[in-house]
Amino acid sequence: MSLRSSPLGDSHAESGARFTDFGGWEMPVEFDSIRTEHAAVRESAGKFDVSHMGEIVVSGPDATRLMQRLTTNDVVPLDPGEAHYSAITREDGVMLDDTVVYCLPEDTDGDYLFIPNAGHDEQMADRWRDHATQWDLDATVDNRTTEYGLVALQGPDAPDLLAGETDLALSALGRFEIADGTVAGVDALVATTGYTGEAGYELLCPWDDIETVWDALDCQPCGLGARDTLRLEMGFLLSGQDFHPETEPRNPYEAGIDFVVDLDTEFVGRDVLEGVDVEGPEEELVGLSLIDRGIPRADYEVTTPDGEHLGTVTSGTMSPTLGEPIALAYIPTDYTEHGTKVRVVVRDEPKKARIRATPFLDR
């Protein structure tokens, strides 16, 4: 199967980016160096091409009911222009994906927009349509993944940087909001969301116009490499890696995002999750810091100091901001108290590590 390309693919190639296959898309992984790009976002600003993320628009009289049935958070309180984080679960409570749900501003073409992760757009659009049919709901589901380009502008300088390029009053936008305006003269939905822990925006623009927006944002271009180190410092989940319906089947309680589960709503997987809510999960995703020298990586084993198996690292790296090796791992809840000493097995060598709270970085 050939890889899908971003509308900015040629532009990235000209600027000398390295590419990687991510979720079936050929995307830039590194423009300059991960460290440089990461520091730009923490200290000033960086821009990311995240056009590989899906865009599904749901509209119609029963749009709210359909969203309510298929996502774990309560969409009813969302007013136009508001957004929240949510999970998409199956009957057994296992997460298929995580997503941000936007209640689109008035006068926008559509009622709700949600952003599934790369490569999940067709599957999720089908899931939404099938369920609409099954429950006889009057809603249309429009997969606009290749109609929108998506650029994330992130970092403490992002507000000032974008202010010079948009007609919107950015200061009127709180976190997790979305407004309809222009950026660099291009129609854009401007959302105050992101995946880095910094202030910033996600800019949805017509596929063919996204290059105008990208070029107008005068800051460090960043690839998926820095996006990964930035999100990991915040303890944010990476779909397909920190949870995956087949290889790492986890519910939102295990993954530490039960704050997006509203058991007072009727969503697919609710009844199983109510049981988890009462009993508590058997395992939980925790943060780890290595005390010994070494870098924890995905699939490395986590054990007790005596070598008893506890779990497996799902994500790990050397934190560029902290200069410390950090990781996420699922651990039995008996061992998840912060400060608990464990081992991470790096190339057959048990390395001392301790359980700690996430985010790793105060923001």
Add this chain to the structure above:
Amino acid sequence: MSFDVPDDLRYLDSHEWVRQADGSATIGISDFAQDELGDVVFVELPSEGDDLTAGEDFGVVESIKAVSDIYAPVSGTVTAVNDDLLDQPELLNEDPYGDGWLLELELTDESDLDDLLSPDEYRDQIE
């Protein structure tokens, strides 16, 4: 992009270099290798007195994004280890042929050097 390939060194196709001087040799990784890896954040090396065998892996270089084994271009006994890399692994990026050297070896057999790539051969490989 062009990479520095000094003329006074010999190379292994897995991107290690050797600088020979009177029965001893300094080894490291090439400019191309450090660029491919990206920001180096961790280096694991053998200790003084350890024996290396040509062609076998003897340590690990890790960047933020990847783990990479390093291979011995020649056989020998380790006589010095660049301890500066423990605290400053970024030296591998900044100066791969100088301050970013890895080990010094006492060569077991100088004829090992004949099996390595010349600078021109190595340039052909990475172009």
